[in-house]
Amino acid sequence: MSSKIANLWIIDDDPMSSFYIKRLAELGELAHIITIYNSAQGAIDYLLHHKNSQEHLPDVILLDIYMPEIDGWEFLAELKKIESLLVKQPEMYIISSSNHPKDLSRADTFPEVRAYFQKPVTLDVLKKVVTALK
Numbered sequence: 505m506s507s508k509i510a511n512l513w514i515i516d517d518d519p520m521s522s523f524y525i526k527r528l529a530e531l532g533e534l535a536h537i538i539t540i541y542n543s544a545q546g547a548i549d550y551l552l553h554h555k556n557s558q559e560h561l562p563d564v565i566l567l568d569i570y571m572p573e574i575d576g577w578e579f580l581a582e583l584k585k586i587e588s589l590l591v592k593q594p595e596m597y598i599i600s601s602s603n604h605p606k607d608l609s610r611a612d613t614f615p616e617v618r619a620y621f622q623k624p625v626t627l628d629v630l631k632k633v634v635t636a637l638k
Contacts, residue, residue, distance in 0.1 A: 507634060507635065508533060508534060508535055508536055508634070509534065509535045509536070509563040509564060509634050509637055510535070510536050510537065510559070510563055511535060511536065511537045511539070511559075511560075511561065511562045511563050511564075512529055512534065512535035512537070512538045512539070512562065512563065512564050512566070512634075513538075513539050513540075513541060513547065513562040513564070513565045513566065513594070514526060514538070514539070514540045514541070514565075514566045515540075515541045515543075515544055515547050515565060515566070515567045515568060515571075515576070515579065516540070516541075516542070516566075516567075516568035516571070516599070517542050517543065517568065517571040517572060518568070519542065521568070521623060521624075522540045522542065523540075524624065525566060525599065525625060525630070526538050526540055528625070528626070528627045528630055529630055531627065532627045532630055532631055532634075534630055534631065534633075534634045535563075535564075535634070539562070543571070543573060543574070544567075544571060544573070544574040544575070544576065544578065544579035544582075545573060545574050547565075547579065548574070548579065548582050548583070548586070551583070551586065551590060552586060552589070555586070555589045555590050555591065556591050557591070558591055558592050561590060561591065561592040561594065562594045563592075563594060563595065563637060564594060564595045564597065564633055564634070564637065565594045565595070565596050565597070566597050566599045566625075566633075567579060567580070567596060567597065567598050567599065568598075568599060568600055569598055569600045569602065569607060569611075570600065570601075570602065576598060576600070577610065580596070580614050580616070580617070583596075583616070584616070587616075593616075595618055595633075595636070595637060596614070596616045596617045596618060597617070597618055597619050597620075597621060597633055598611050598617055598619070598620045598621065599621050599622075599623055599625055600620070600621075600622065600623060601622065601623045602622075603622050607620075608620055618633075618636065619633075
């Protein structure tokens with residue numbers, strides 16, 4: 505498939521959910537590299553370490569909002585603090601099991617969040633995310 509993106513990240517503490525999303529992305533041939541982070545802190549650390557490397561930074565981040573330690577909201581706040589240091593800005597998408605209006609409206613307060621999808625996501629949803637980058 506010629507519309508593959510270079511690098512897709514999944515940040516989610518639920519291994520089943522992460523595996524499912526990764527498998528869909530693989531089946532859809534959506535990205536050359538698919539990386540799973542089970543902690544938001546690990547993703548932030550990697551971003552900071554590779555801030556000057558286009559090839560190591562993600563094109564798209566699929567972010568769960570409810571995680572222990574640093575949740576998705578805190579990840580977005582941390583990303584905002586370091587985004588000017590990154591040579592490439594990732595496209596942010598929230599993927600959550602929550603459909604609570606409070607979460608949906610809170611996501612709207614982050615201009616960097618392109619869309620909010622409820623789990624379980626489908627291959628069509630993931631294809632739309634990749635197509636939006638073209």
